Amino acid sequence: MSTTLERPATEPSGSGPSLRDRTFGRVTARGWRARLGYGLVVAALVYLIVMPLYRLQSRAFEDGARGYQAQYGRADTGDVIWTTVQLAVISLVIALVLGTILAYATSRLPARWSFLRVVPVLPIVMPAVANVVGWAFLLSPGPGYLNAAMRKLPWWDHLESGPIDIYTPTWIIILTGFGLTSFVYLFVSAGMSAISAEHLEAAQMSGSSQLGVFFRVVLPLLRPSLIYGGGVALLLGLGQFTGPLLLGSNTGVKVLTTEMYRRVSESPADFGAAAAAGAPLVILGLVVVLSQKLLLGDQKRFVTHGGKAFKSPPKRSWWAVTTVVVYGFVALLLPLIGLILVSLSPFWSSTISWDLLTFDNFRTLFQTRDIVDSIITSLVTASIAVAFCVPIGFVLATLLVRGRRYPVIRLVGDLVSALPLGIPAVIFGVGFLLTYTQPPFILYGTRTVIILVYIVLMIPFATRLQMTALLALGETYAEASATSGANSLVTNLRIILPLMRPAVLSAVALMFILLTHEFAASLLVRSATTQVMGTRLFDLWANGSYPLVAAMAIVMTVVTGLGVVVAMIIGGRNVLDNL
Amino acid sequence: MSQIRVDQLTKRFGSNTIVDELDLTIEEGEFVVLLGPSGCGKTTTLRCLAGLESPEGGTISFGDKVMYGGPKHADVPSHKRNIGMVFQSYALWPHMKVRDNIAYPLKVRRQKDALRSGAVEKAAEMVDCGALLDRYPSQLSGGQQQRVAVARGLVSEPDLVLFDEPLSNLDARLRDQVRTQIHQLHQRLGFSAVFVTHDQSEAFALGDRLAIMKGGKLEQFETPQRVFDEPASDYVAAFIGMGNKLELTRHADGWRTSNGDRIDLGTRSPERGGVEKVTARLRAADLRLHRAAEEVPQGSVLLHATVVTTEFGGRHHDVLVDVDGEKLTLQADTREHGSWLPTAPEGTPVVVSLRPSDVRVFGEDGWAIADSQSPLQVGDTAGANAR
Numbered sequence: 001m002s003t004t005l006e007r008p009a010t011e012p013s014g015s016g017p018s019l020r021d022r023t024f025g026r027v028t029a030r031g032w033r034a035r036l037g038y039g040l041v042v043a044a045l046v047y048l049i050v051m052p053l054y055r056l057q058s059r060a061f062e063d064g065a066r067g068y069q070a071q072y073g074r075a076d077t078g079d080v081i082w083t084t085v086q087l088a089v090i091s092l093v094i095a096l097v098l099g100t101i102l103a104y105a106t107s108r109l110p111a112r113w114s115f116l117r118v119v120p121v122l123p124i125v126m127p128a129v130a131n132v133v134g135w136a137f138l139l140s141p142g143p144g145y146l147n148a149a150m151r152k153l154p155w156w157d158h159l160e161s162g163p164i165d166i167y168t169p170t171w172i173i174i175l176t177g178f179g180l181t182s183f184v185y186l187f188v189s190a191g192m193s194a195i196s197a198e199h200l201e202a203a204q205m206s207g208s209s210q211l212g213v214f215f216r217v218v219l220p221l222l223r224p225s226l227i228y229g230g231g232v233a234l235l236l237g238l239g240q241f242t243g244p245l246l247l248g249s250n251t252g253v254k255v256l257t258t259e260m261y262r263r264v265s266e267s268p269a270d271f272g273a274a275a276a277a278g279a280p281l282v283i284l285g286l287v288v289v290l291s292q293k294l295l296l297g298d299q300k301r302f303v304t305h306g307g308k309a310f311k312s313p314p315k316r317s318w319w320a321v322t323t324v325v326v327y328g329f330v331a332l333l334l335p336l337i338g339l340i341l342v343s344l345s346p347f348w349s350s351t352i353s354w355d356l357l358t359f360d361n362f363r364t365l366f367q368t369r370d371i372v373d374s375i376i377t378s379l380v381t382a383s384i385a386v387a388f389c390v391p392i393g394f395v396l397a398t399l400l401v402r403g404r405r406y407p408v409i410r411l412v413g414d415l416v417s418a419l420p421l422g423i424p425a426v427i428f429g430v431g432f433l434l435t436y437t438q439p440p441f442i443l444y445g446t447r448t449v450i451i452l453v454y455i456v457l458m459i460p461f462a463t464r465l466q467m468t469a470l471l472a473l474g475e476t477y478a479e480a481s482a483t484s485g486a487n488s489l490v491t492n493l494r495i496i497l498p499l500m501r502p503a504v505l506s507a508v509a510l511m512f513i514l515l516t517h518e519f520a521a522s523l524l525v526r527s528a529t530t531q532v533m534g535t536r537l538f539d540l541w542a543n544g545s546y547p548l549v550a551a552m553a554i555v556m557t558v559v560t561g562l563g564v565v566v567a568m569i570i571g572g573r574n575v576l577d578n579l
Numbered sequence: 580m581s582q583i584r585v586d587q588l589t590k591r592f593g594s595n596t597i598v599d600e601l602d603l604t605i606e607e608g609e610f611v612v613l614l615g616p617s618g619c620g621k622t623t624t625l626r627c628l629a630g631l632e633s634p635e636g637g638t639i640s641f642g643d644k645v646m647y648g649g650p651k652h653a654d655v656p657s658h659k660r661n662i663g664m665v666f667q668s669y670a671l672w673p674h675m676k677v678r679d680n681i682a683y684p685l686k687v688r689r690q691k692d693a694l695r696s697g698a699v700e701k702a703a704e705m706v707d708c709g710a711l712l713d714r715y716p717s718q719l720s721g722g723q724q725q726r727v728a729v730a731r732g733l734v735s736e737p738d739l740v741l742f743d744e745p746l747s748n749l750d751a752r753l754r755d756q757v758r759t760q761i762h763q764l765h766q767r768l769g770f771s772a773v774f775v776t777h778d779q780s781e782a783f784a785l786g787d788r789l790a791i792m793k794g795g796k797l798e799q800f801e802t803p804q805r806v807f808d809e810p811a812s813d814y815v816a817a818f819i820g821m822g823n824k825l826e827l828t829r830h831a832d833g834w835r836t837s838n839g840d841r842i843d844l845g846t847r848s849p850e851r852g853g854v855e856k857v858t859a860r861l862r863a864a865d866l867r868l869h870r871a872a873e874e875v876p877q878g879s880v881l882l883h884a885t886v887v888t889t890e891f892g893g894r895h896h897d898v899l900v901d902v903d904g905e906k907l908t909l910q911a912d913t914r915e916h917g918s919w920l921p922t923a924p925e926g927t928p929v930v931v932s933l934r935p936s937d938v939r940v941f942g943e944d945g946w947a948i949a950d951s952q953s954p955l956q957v958g959d960t961a962g963a964n965a966r
Contacts, residue, residue: 480666480670480671482658484688486687494683495672499672
């Protein structure tokens with residue numbers, strides 16, 4: 001725990017090294033204890049996060065970089081990279097446009113409709129696998145419900161299948177763009193809340209129309225958050241796995257992440273080639289994380305904005321309500337309807353037999369031993385990982401906020417805690433599979449390896465959310481405790497943690513939600529006997545048991561939804577705002 | 580516990596020296612006020628005393644216990660220094676009731692006897708917050724919150740109580756109330772205290788001694804009366820309200836202002852040879868306004884001036900006058916001048932008078948030129964510190 005109580009805000013950067021050294025020469029015993037504690041936590045994380053990446057790369061470079069030759073010597077290499085880039089860039093554009101429109105729309109909702117604010121975030125709550133299969137049920141060229149409905153239209157009534165084929169790259173990209181919209185929305189709406197109402201009113205007084213205000217005032221002011229949110233969305237797009245895997249496998253749509261999965265699931269598994277396939281994503285992730293540190297280095301950007309928030313002007317904007325409602329219907333309700341219909345049907349066909357609807361699929365689901373096991377495994381591994389992440393995140397947050405005395409440990413901690421955000425989960429999955437199927441820790445097939453990879457994936461969230469809360473608390477509460485005679489342990493337990501409770505709870509809720517529908521990393525580290533909900537769903541999908549797939553997707557959504565409800569009850573309604 | 584000593588304290592942030600080889604002693608039971616504008620190092624000095632900042636050099640000792648520095652390079656953490664601190668932002672923990680806030684120092688210091696004997700209730704009574712014990716801080720007004728914070732700072736009877744601008748967040752009326760309460764408590768309990776403020780009236784009201792700081796050093800460290808009567812430097816004089824400044828030059832027949840009015844500096848006239856220019860400082864309240872030179876009483880010095888602006892201030896008018904390019908402010912009695920002053924146009928010629936004994940004179944180096952009949956004392960513990 002921290003024992004430093006210095007006030008970083010008052011300390012201008014660039015302190016002279018000689019002075020610093022003199023201070024270090026006098027560090028008391030407590031200073032060394034804290035340094036040791038931080039050092040151990042950061043070292044453990046470095047091992048956990050960096051080791052798998054290192055193992056992968058050393059495997060890829062074995063035998064004269066045989067892994068790279070195997071992966072990039074293939075005939076379709078150009079195609080794979082081109083599809084990956086297309087997927088990332090076009091879906092990013094879609095997400096940027098939709099996310100910005102939605103953020104502007106939610107800021108202009110009439111007061112009575114302000115609850116719609118939560119709609120653009122809700123797709124995050126819906127598991128990605130559930131969303132993807134939901135769309136497949138709607139837009140599959142043959143039995144897709146929407147396709148079937150569209151074939152009733154006079155100009156399409158001659159078609160046997162289609163008109164839309166969700167298994168093509170175009171539609172995979174569109175769906176991915178839809179999925180990324182929520183993330184862009186989060187960044188942009190945060191940026192928008194920093195624009196004061198006066199800016200907009202001033203523009204309107206000067207004679208701008210609503211559209212003019214948007215393009216001349218709002219958009220330029222949003223540029224930093226668009227660039228930042230866009231960067232995150234680009235990384236997410238490059239690391240997209242679920243959509244391409246579930247929809248593109250049979251039609252030969254390949255991206256780098258699905259290549260990684262294929263190399264590892266071939267027999268014999270080729271980790272070298274998989275690592276080589278993931279290398280561009282790792283490098284890009286590293287570049288983004290490092291340049292972010294260089295450009296935005298200061299944590300001040302995490303401080304919540306004070307002052308007058310972006311306020312809807314008195315004029316009610318019905319177009320805003322319409323926009324948000326339409327988005328909610330398309331992005332959330334439609335796939336959910338697809339899922340519900342299939343989950344209640346004995347089989348999936350283009351015509352719905354209303355009189356045959358039944359709960360049999362759910363019954364089958366809960367009577368199948370290993371499916372129930374997978375639900376339990378999901379809940380248990382997610383809970384344990386969260387239980388580890390909260391204290392680790394607290395230590396890291398304290399180190400980042402108050403650890404100016406330990407510049408090296410702090411820098412390493414900062415980078416390590418940001419890394420899992422920049423690198424796709426699939427890569428960690430492959431890395432963990434490689435690392436923990438060999439000595440010193442052979443954990444493959446156990447829940448432990450799932451827990452470990454979950455911890456790695458959640459460290460950024462655990463750290464950043466608690467760091468924001470710590471920064472918002474300021475130093476004075478802790479200083480008042482120290483001058484009252486409390487040591488740092490007592491201060492942390494009796495003052496800081498109770499004051500951070502809302503933030504901790506919302507971090508818990510968020511991590512629980514993200515972990516219960518984790519799919520990409522889980523798919524790689526699971527074994528036949530140790531499955532989580534997402535991977536079991538994938539098996540059902542691969543076997544073509546579509547009604548069970550739909551039922552499973554509904555169960556996953558309900559579990560996550562319950563998580564959200566619990567989170568909102570204990571953590572307040574703003575849980576999702578903290579994302 | 581006797582004396583608190585600070586020797587050669589130095590604190591730097593990067594290349595900025597915030598506290599510069601500062602010497603300070605606080606006698607047992609003494610209430611010392613650190614006074615100065617923002618950035619002069621007063622809060623940093625306080626935080627070094629609290630152990631919230633680690634200085635780069637110097638020694639801090641409480642009685643015979645070394646808190647920082649010394650032969651063993653001590654750096655005793657805040658929680659082992661037996662201090663109490665009151666913050667500008669109150670810093671009451673919002674998740675604890677008033678009772679728990681006040682009891683906290685006793686609990687974490689394991690002072691069970693005090694807890695049992697009702698020290699918490701007594702401390703709350705002392706600051707008139709006995710009825711608020713079961714409320715949360717958010718249910719209190721700013722003044723109540725700061726009084727509770729004072730109770731929390733005093734409850735465990737610490738060796739030293741530190742106040743970091745505790746009144747700045749309060750509105751004017753509450754500020755006076757809480758100030759009076761702190762003064763009463765100090766008279767009753769006799770704790771040692773260091774109080775940081777940039778408000779001269781707070782400093783005068785509370786301090787046994789005032790330490791006026793400039794650029795991380797002590798400019799003057801004396802009783803409020805001495806500081807008021809004999810500011811050690813032009814800087815101190817300006818800071819404690821002697822806002823009026825006149826540049827004087829030596830002539831064959833004595834000192835004159837730039838427009839030629841003669842000023843008799845009496846016993847304050849510099850005896851040192853070679854002093855040809857001085858700065859005279861005066862309080863606004865020590866200047867009189869007249870419509871004609873004939874009204875000026877015997878023994879007063881007369882200056883010719885013109886009116887620049889007048890502001891109504893109730894019993895008096897605040898008048899800004901121009902004495903050949905130098906602006907002076909003065910207070911003119913409303914009963915005497917209220918009939919003509921508000922309508923006097925800019926440039927109206929007037930006469931301003933002052934008594935030579937009210938003038939304080941400073942040399943070109945900024946330091947006071949002592950009254951030849953009552954030599955000026957500067958920084959009584961270490962004169963070298965001030966010069």
